[in-house]
Amino acid sequence: MSSLRGSRRGLLTAAGGLVAGAGAGVAARAAPGEAIPKPPVTAEAFWGAHQAGIVTPPQSHCYFAAFDLTTDSRDDVIDLLRAWTDAAARMTSGQTARAMGDDLDIPGPDSADAVGLPTARLTLTFGFGPGLFVKDGKDRYGLAGSRPPPLIDLPRFNGDQLVPEKTGGDLSIQACADDPLVAFHAVRQLARMSHDAADLRWAQTGFTTRPADGSTPRNLMGFKDGTHSPELVDKAVWVGDDGPAWMRGGSYLVVRRIRMALEHWDRTKVSFQEQTMGRHKYSGAPLGLKNEFEPLGLDRNDADENPIIPENAHVRLGNAAENGTAEILRRGYSYNDGVNFTAERWPPWRQGMEYDAGLLFMCYQTDPRTGFVRMYEKMARFDMLNQYVTHTGGGLFACPGGVREGEFIGQGLFGSV
Amino acid sequence: MSSLRGSRRGLLTAAGGLVAGAGAGVAARAAPGEAIPKPPVTAEAFWGAHQAGIVTPPQSHCYFAAFDLTTDSRDDVIDLLRAWTDAAARMTSGQTARAMGDDLDIPGPDSADAVGLPTARLTLTFGFGPGLFVKDGKDRYGLAGSRPPPLIDLPRFNGDQLVPEKTGGDLSIQACADDPLVAFHAVRQLARMSHDAADLRWAQTGFTTRPADGSTPRNLMGFKDGTHSPELVDKAVWVGDDGPAWMRGGSYLVVRRIRMALEHWDRTKVSFQEQTMGRHKYSGAPLGLKNEFEPLGLDRNDADENPIIPENAHVRLGNAAENGTAEILRRGYSYNDGVNFTAERWPPWRQGMEYDAGLLFMCYQTDPRTGFVRMYEKMARFDMLNQYVTHTGGGLFACPGGVREGEFIGQGLFGSV
Numbered sequence: 001m002s003s004l005r006g007s008r009r010g011l012l013t014a015a016g017g018l019v020a021g022a023g024a025g026v027a028a029r030a031a032p033g034e035a036i037p038k039p040p041v042t043a044e045a046f047w048g049a050h051q052a053g054i055v056t057p058p059q060s061h062c063y064f065a066a067f068d069l070t071t072d073s074r075d076d077v078i079d080l081l082r083a084w085t086d087a088a089a090r091m092t093s094g095q096t097a098r099a100m101g102d103d104l105d106i107p108g109p110d111s112a113d114a115v116g117l118p119t120a121r122l123t124l125t126f127g128f129g130p131g132l133f134v135k136d137g138k139d140r141y142g143l144a145g146s147r148p149p150p151l152i153d154l155p156r157f158n159g160d161q162l163v164p165e166k167t168g169g170d171l172s173i174q175a176c177a178d179d180p181l182v183a184f185h186a187v188r189q190l191a192r193m194s195h196d197a198a199d200l201r202w203a204q205t206g207f208t209t210r211p212a213d214g215s216t217p218r219n220l221m222g223f224k225d226g227t228h229s230p231e232l233v234d235k236a237v238w239v240g241d242d243g244p245a246w247m248r249g250g251s252y253l254v255v256r257r258i259r260m261a262l263e264h265w266d267r268t269k270v271s272f273q274e275q276t277m278g279r280h281k282y283s284g285a286p287l288g289l290k291n292e293f294e295p296l297g298l299d300r301n302d303a304d305e306n307p308i309i310p311e312n313a314h315v316r317l318g319n320a321a322e323n324g325t326a327e328i329l330r331r332g333y334s335y336n337d338g339v340n341f342t343a344e345r346w347p348p349w350r351q352g353m354e355y356d357a358g359l360l361f362m363c364y365q366t367d368p369r370t371g372f373v374r375m376y377e378k379m380a381r382f383d384m385l386n387q388y389v390t391h392t393g394g395g396l397f398a399c400p401g402g403v404r405e406g407e408f409i410g411q412g413l414f415g416s417v
Numbered sequence: 418m419s420s421l422r423g424s425r426r427g428l429l430t431a432a433g434g435l436v437a438g439a440g441a442g443v444a445a446r447a448a449p450g451e452a453i454p455k456p457p458v459t460a461e462a463f464w465g466a467h468q469a470g471i472v473t474p475p476q477s478h479c480y481f482a483a484f485d486l487t488t489d490s491r492d493d494v495i496d497l498l499r500a501w502t503d504a505a506a507r508m509t510s511g512q513t514a515r516a517m518g519d520d521l522d523i524p525g526p527d528s529a530d531a532v533g534l535p536t537a538r539l540t541l542t543f544g545f546g547p548g549l550f551v552k553d554g555k556d557r558y559g560l561a562g563s564r565p566p567p568l569i570d571l572p573r574f575n576g577d578q579l580v581p582e583k584t585g586g587d588l589s590i591q592a593c594a595d596d597p598l599v600a601f602h603a604v605r606q607l608a609r610m611s612h613d614a615a616d617l618r619w620a621q622t623g624f625t626t627r628p629a630d631g632s633t634p635r636n637l638m639g640f641k642d643g644t645h646s647p648e649l650v651d652k653a654v655w656v657g658d659d660g661p662a663w664m665r666g667g668s669y670l671v672v673r674r675i676r677m678a679l680e681h682w683d684r685t686k687v688s689f690q691e692q693t694m695g696r697h698k699y700s701g702a703p704l705g706l707k708n709e710f711e712p713l714g715l716d717r718n719d720a721d722e723n724p725i726i727p728e729n730a731h732v733r734l735g736n737a738a739e740n741g742t743a744e745i746l747r748r749g750y751s752y753n754d755g756v757n758f759t760a761e762r763w764p765p766w767r768q769g770m771e772y773d774a775g776l777l778f779m780c781y782q783t784d785p786r787t788g789f790v791r792m793y794e795k796m797a798r799f800d801m802l803n804q805y806v807t808h809t810g811g812g813l814f815a816c817p818g819g820v821r822e823g824e825f826i827g828q829g830l831f832g833s834v
């Protein structure tokens with residue numbers, strides 16, 4: 001990875017801004033002195049006690065990417081994380097990934113597709129998968145002893161249809177921005193820096209729109225998604241003093257790519273959709289109630305002593321208090337990958353092109369063992385919603401605490417470097 | 418398709434707005450009288466001399482969908498086009514696809530995922546593929562004699578790697594909106610209405626962002642895309658009196674899903690990228706010039722009498738005047754479908770996960786034979802850009818003239834109905 005080291009040195013010594021100079025190195029036919037307008041900055045802070053993109057109010061677009069580490073060198077991993085940190089700090093503040101310089105006879109230090117676009121509240125949130133610590137039984141980087149207990153290998157849940165090409169990864173980047181190109185651009189620049197150390201494994205785009213009146217966004221099922229959030233967000237999300245130092249102020253991210261059988265859902269009567277979810281479709285209120293933000297009232301019964309919110313309704317099985325699980329902070333995006341060929345063996349016994357669309361479910365928590373895993377083990381078996389959704393990919397990543405200027409992401413994990 | 422007829426009648430007699438009433442038909446556990454806020458309207462007119470979405474300033478998101486007709490009945494096709502027209506008029510003016518009513522014991526007349534979102538300048542542009550006229554040698558709907566000569570079967574171009582699952586279609590819908598969910602929602606509602614007459618064949622999302630200063634958007638290659646547009650847009654786009662009556666004021670749409678080898682491109686020096694395109698990357702100016710909107714000056718030579726813009730530069734081969742082709746109006750969107758497994762036999766001889774991203778190229782013209790086809794036949798053979806791009810899908814569609822209220826899209830094609 002010497003080329004990366006070289007470019008990092010260049011990066012650190014070059015002037016900060018995006019400037020194409022009138023220098024003598026410009027190719028014969030190129031117009032020298034081309035000025036690139038500096039975009040307006042609508043930035044989320046990169047440096048801080050926590051990584052941005054976790055409790056940051058959701059931006060409208062997401063590009064999530066997972067990488068496989070291909071190097072055997074601990075130094076390469078460190079160099080990569082340094083380069084990613086530097087570039088992330090630049091891009092989240094509206095700069096190109098690396099200083100542009102004036103040499104046109106090299107690949108561009110930045111692919112330039114986001115030039116002129118606003119920062120769009122870009123956040124880049126980095127995570128470490130189990131494979132950074134141990135992979136195929138090998139301790140590649142001397143980190144096996146540092147693998148934090150919450151970073152488990154996710155169990156196989158009932159109904160899982162995970163495909164390897166959309167599952168796992170040794171490193172993760174969650175790029176969120178109010179522009180899809182800004183999010184993709186950022187990951188693409190980081191991926192370019194990883195060529196000798198890591199390869200892209202999978203990636204997924206997502207989008208969400210919060211209505212202008214600030215009300216809860218709806219997912220592709222037409223239901224409001226995100227009504228419930230933990231009462232004590234900090235307590236639910238941030239790893240405390242019981243975690244290793246490098247994870248304090250960090251969080252554990254569970255990602256699930258959840259395909260929705262929208263054709264099937266759209267043929268289901270609304271009253272059954274509501275029983276399935278446990279909420280009214282249009283208002284978002286718990287079944288039998290009027291207002292979206294009323295408590296669920298899971299103990300309410302009808303005249304026949306049947307629970308008004310069914311035993312296997314999505315909202316009951318996802319309720320932390322009801323199920324003895326820890327609260328999680330959801331950060332969901334819809335995804336839309338066009339249509340794919342699908343054959344169904346169950347009603348409505350169809351085959352043909354179906355939407356490859358659904359939910360890029362992401363959630364943050366202090367410990368997935370008491371959070372997502374405990375919650376979803378029950379949901380995977382009993383949730384009425386399962387007849388409409390299929391988990392096709394995902395992963396678990398330890399997102400280190402925030403970065404102070406001059407450090408690199410997860411630096412504490414690597415000791416003194 | 419009797420169910421569609423039934424729902425259409427329901428639609429035409431029901432009140433226009435999106436209202437969930439307090440009626441007696443509401444299911445026992447449902448909260449009656451749930452009010453849904455009416456979204457603000459930022460609408461493009463649906464009725465008019467031309468279909469919207471062709472010369473409409475590009476919205477930031479697109480969802481393009483192509484359908485196969487599965488019915489043998491001409492009446493089914495007419496009913497479908499009527500239903501699509503009614504629903505399109507509603508949705509482009511900010512309403513649900515069909516009136517909602519108060520019956521929750523049926524599938525929702527609208528999937529409700531876009532409830533609360535603005536109209537987002539939604540346009541829905543309909544097109545007819547060759548298969549509406551003749552398919553596998555069969556004249557299914559008595560329209561074979563009405564197939565307009567410009568609606569050819571596209572030839573196989575040099576380098577084409579079209580996959581059937583992303584190519585062709587008997588009907589097309591181009592949904593453009595300033596919100597990805599609004600565009601997808603619209604097509605999804607129209608697809609629901611087609612169940613007995615047509616199946617989705619393929620679909621593709623796209624996005625573009627015009628910088629806040631109004632300058633030309635960049636595509637994923639980092640170059641400005643769309644600098645050139647025809648001087649006489651109306652002349653380039655709209656079919657005139659030489660076309661059949663139903664196509665007058667209409668246009669022919671060529672769609673190409675163009676995958677970009679971004680990893681390869683990103684490793685190419687900027688000076689060679691510029692030679693390939695024939696323009697400077699950052700300014701967008703023709704090679705050797707300063708300003709984006711200067712004429713190309715294709716006859717300019719350097720001191721050695723070599724052309725400054727190379728003979729096989731993209732911009733030269735795409736230039737209508739230079740190549741004796743008719744002007745076309747491009748309407749391009751970037752697409753980003755994550756990463757796919759790819760094996761390359763040519764340098765850089767790689768295999769692994771690569772971006773499945775590129776350009777959803779769409780262009781409108783009066784006649785594709787003198788427009789896209791003539792232009793691209795030469796480009797497909799000589800364009801330097803071909804080493805970085807692969808056409809993987811697309812189609813040709815005749816987009817009828819605009820619709821007057823009370824008519825349905827393409828009505829003139831079907832005679833008096």
